[in-house]
Each structure stands twice: as structure tokens, then as C-alpha cells.
Amino acid sequence: MGEWTLYQYPGDQGLPSLSPPCAKVYLALRLSGLRHRVQDIGAENVKRYSPTGRVPALRLPSGKIVVDSIRILDTLEAVEGLAQPLSPREPAARAADRLWEHFANDTLYWCAVVGRWMVPANCRRVACFMGGQSWLRQRLVEVIGSRAVGGRAKGQGTGLKEYDEVVADWERHLRVVVDGLGAGPYLGGREQPGRGDLAMAGLLAQVGWRDSTPRLQAALAEHPALRAHTRRVFEACEAPAPDWV
Ligand SMILES: N[C@@H](CCC(=O)N[C@@H](CS)C(=O)NCC(=O)O)C(=O)O
Incomplete structure (x- = not known):
């Protein structure tokens, strides 16, 4: 079988990508055992690789491009003979695993987005890294990034809340995840990681990045x-975790 290519925003300091859904797909590819490569791209050329302008985008061995981490994992799961399954076989456990994936992707994700891009002091730290050496580029990332990403977070709803409320939501969500782990080791008390675990790890690994x-x-x-x-x-994906995890 040919090679799979993940187009993603780059990582830093051991974090596979600064984008949580990209980190999830990276972990899924590792777990799947499929032969793959990772290509870092930037916001300025994302449209060349992803028809929607969003990452992750996955290029299949056939040349087809699939965008959106949920659809990408669906695609990977349809491949015969993966080294490890990406989700449980039993229907109720499978459904619960999918809900965890959405909880990470569609709920916790937005708290992290607001924390990173809509809190001016935090956004400045992010822009300092993403803008590189140039002060002008840093300012551009700060202004354009916070406007663009903040606009999406407002459209979704989380970005309309006071940050105190977002932090309170985050705390509540984390307690739900702790309860979901139960006796562990993985969500739902499962013995094998599923898509929910990959999504949660890809997201929670972001927290701590450059403080x-x-x-x-x-x-x-x-x-x-x-x-x-x-x-x-x-570890299960044989991927090095960042030091702060
Ligand atoms: N729900 C989508 C989220 C995709 C998404 O919004 N990715 C962000 C990076 S985390 C992106 O590409 N943003 C492009 C931009 O901000 O212009 C998924 O799971 O793939």
C-alpha cells in the first residue's frame, strides 16, 4: 500500500502539532501502523493542500484529499488490517468512544481556542512564537489571528463568554473526563485507547505549551x-510526549 500524508500546522517543543485535531490524526496514524509522512504547512499556503483551508488534511495513497479529523479517522478505520483498531468493536462502547471524540473536538477545543487566542496576554505569547523573529509578523499574527480565530469562537458561542466563565466550563469539563476515565487506563475504563482518547490527548497535550x-x-x-x-x-502510539505532559 502507498503512503498517507498528513498536512498539518507544525508542532513545537515535542508537541506534534499546535492544532489539536492535527495532533489527534498524527496519533491515529501512529496507532494504525500505516506508512505515512507528516508535512508541515502554514496558514499562508494551507489552501494549496486543503480545499477548505482547514487542517488536518490527509492525502490518501490514491491522491484523494480528506479534510476534517473526524472524517479522516473514519477513513483510516475503513482500511483493512490496521496494526491496532482505532475504536472499540462493541456498538455501545463504540458510540461512547465517538462521543468522547466529539467532546474533545467540539467542546474542550473551543475553551482552548478562546484561552489561546482571545486572552490578550496569552495571544501575545502565541504570536511571539508564531511570528518568529520579526516584530511586524508577530503583531500581524496577534491581530489577524485573534480576529479570525476569535471570530470563529464567537460564531461557535464559547467566544461570546467572559473568560472566567470559559475557565469554569473548562474545569467542569475536565471533571467529566476524569469521571469518564473511571478506573482507566483509557476513557470508559477501556484497556485500549480509542478515538476519544486520541482526541483528548491531542488536545490536553496543548495545555502547558510555552505556558x-x-x-x-x-x-x-x-x-x-x-x-x-x-x-x-x-506511549500507546509510540509517540514522544512533550516534557510538560
Ligand atoms: N473540526 C475540525 C477543525 C479543523 C480546524 O478548524 N482546524 C484549524 C486548526 S486547529 C484550522 O485549520 N484553522 C485554519 C484557520 O484558522 O485558518 C477538525 O476536527 O478537523
Whole structure:
């Protein structure tokens, strides 16, 4: 079988990608055992690789491009003979796993987006890294990034809330995830990681990156079980986890 190519926003300091859904797909590819390569792209050339302008985008061996991490994992799951299944076989466990994936993708994700892009001090830290050496580029990332990403977060709803409320939501969501781990090692008390675990690890690994979202980081630090879970998922995927995890 030919090669699969993941187009993603780059990572930093051991984080596979600064985009949570890209990190999830990266982990899924590792777990699947499929021969793949990762190509970092930037916002300025994303349209060349992804028809929607969003990442992750996956190029299949046939040349077809699939965009959106949920659709990408559906595509990977349809491949015969994966080294490890990406989700449970039993229907109720499978449904629960999918709900965890959506909880990470569609709920926790937006708290992290707001924390990173809509809190001016945090956004400045992110822009300092993403803008490189040039002060002008840093300012552009800060202004354009916060406007574009913040606009999406407002459209989704989380970006309309006060940050105190977002942090309170985040804390509540984390407690739900801790309860979901139960006796662990993986969500739903399962013995094997599923798509929900990959999504959760891809997201929670972001928190701690360059101390860019201190309040979300402090809330996560209250739950060592979640850090341990993220480490476990990276290990299961034979992917090095960032030092802060
Ligand atoms: N729900 C989508 C989210 C895709 C998405 O919004 N990705 C962001 C990066 S995390 C992106 O491509 N943003 C492009 C932009 O901001 O212009 C997925 O799971 O793939």
C-alpha cells in the first residue's frame, strides 16, 4: 500500500502539532501502523493542500484529499488490517468512544481556542512564537489571528463568554473526563485507547505549551490522572510526549 500524508500546522517543543485535531490524526496514524509522512504547512499556503483551508488534511495513497479529523479517522478505520483498531468493536462502547471524540473536538477545543487566542496576554505569547523573529509578523499574527480565530469562537458561542466563565466550563469539563476515565487506563475504563482518547490527548497535550494558557494549565494540574492519561496515549502510539505532559 502507498503512503498517507498528513498536512498539518507544525508542532513545537515535542508537541506534534499546535492544532489539536492535527495532533489527534498524527496519533491515529501512529496507532494504525500505516506508512505515512507528516508535512508541515502554514496558514499562508494551507489552501494549496486543503480545499477548505482547514487542517488536518490527509492525502490518501490514491491522491484523494480528506479534510476534517473526524472524517479522516473514519477513513483510516475503513482500511483493512490496521496494526491496532482505532475504536472499540462493541456498538455501545463504540458510540461512547465517538462521543468522547466529539467532546474533545467540539467542546474542550473551543475553551482552548478562546484561552489561546482571545486572552490578550496569552495571544501575545502565541504570536511571539508564531511570528518568529520579526516584530511586524508577530503583531500581524496577534491581530489577524485573534480576529479570525476569535471570530470563529464567537460564531461557535464559547467566544461570546467572559473568560472566567470559559475557565469554569473548562474545569467542569475536565471533571467529566476524569469521571469518564473511571478506573482507566483509557476513557470508559477501556484497556485500549480509542478515538476519544486520541482526541483528548491531542488536545490536553496543548495545555502547558510555552505556558501560553496559564489558567487552563492550572486547572489541568489539579488532575494528575489526566496528565497520566495523555502520557499513556502517546506511549500507546509510540509517540514522544512533550516534557510538560
Ligand atoms: N473540526 C475540525 C477543525 C479543523 C480546524 O478548524 N482546524 C484549524 C486548526 S486547529 C484550522 O485549520 N484553522 C485554519 C484557520 O484558522 O485558518 C477538525 O476536527 O478537523
